[in-house]
Amino acid sequence: MSGELLEEELLAAWVGLSGLLKASRITSTMRYNEAVVMRLVYARYRQDGVGRTPVSEIVRQTNMLKSLVNRTVGSLCRQGYLCTERGAEDARTLFVRPVPQRLPDFLTVHRRSLALARQIIALVGRQDAQCFVRMYQKIRAAGVRL
Numbered sequence: 001m002s003g004e005l006l007e008e009e010l011l012a013a014w015v016g017l018s019g020l021l022k023a024s025r026i027t028s029t030m031r032y033n034e035a036v037v038m039r040l041v042y043a044r045y046r047q048d049g050v051g052r053t054p055v056s057e058i059v060r061q062t063n064m065l066k067s068l069v070n071r072t073v074g075s076l077c078r079q080g081y082l083c084t085e086r087g088a089e090d091a092r093t094l095f096v097r098p099v100p101q102r103l104p105d106f107l108t109v110h111r112r113s114l115a116l117a118r119q120i121i122a123l124v125g126r127q128d129a130q131c132f133v134r135m136y137q138k139i140r141a142a143g144v145r146l
Helices: 003-023 032-048 055-062 066-078 100-124 126-141
Strands: 082-086 094-098
Touching: 032 055, 032 066, 032 082, 032 094, 032 100, 055 066, 055 094, 066 082, 066 094, 094 100, 100 126
Parallel strands: none
Antiparallel strands: 082 094
C-alpha cells in the first residue's frame, strides 16, 4: 500500500470508528463529553478514593477546549455528578471531584461503555485490541495534537 493510500485508509478508519462509537449511543443517558469527563474523574477516584481532579488536567487529557470542559463540568455539577473546589494554595486552580451518591448512575453508563469494549475485543481479538491501545499510547506520548 502506498503512503498516500495508507494515509487515506487511516483517516477513513478513524472517521468510521468515531462514527460507530457515536452511533452506538453508549452514553444515551449522559452526553458524550460528560461521560468522558466523568470517566477521567472516576479513574482518579478509583486510585485515591477521593477523585479530586484539576480541571486543567481534564483539558490536557481530553484535548477539549477549556470553554467546552468548563461547560461540561458546569452541567455535571448542576446534575449532581461533580462538585467543584478551589485550590488551597492558589484559588485560581479549580478542582472537581465526584459526588459519591451519583457514582452508581455514572457507573450504569460506564458499564455500557465497557460492554462495547468487550464486544470490540471479541470481534478483533485480544492481540489486536492490545495493539490498538499501544498505538494510542505512542501517539499520546509523542504529544501529537490532532
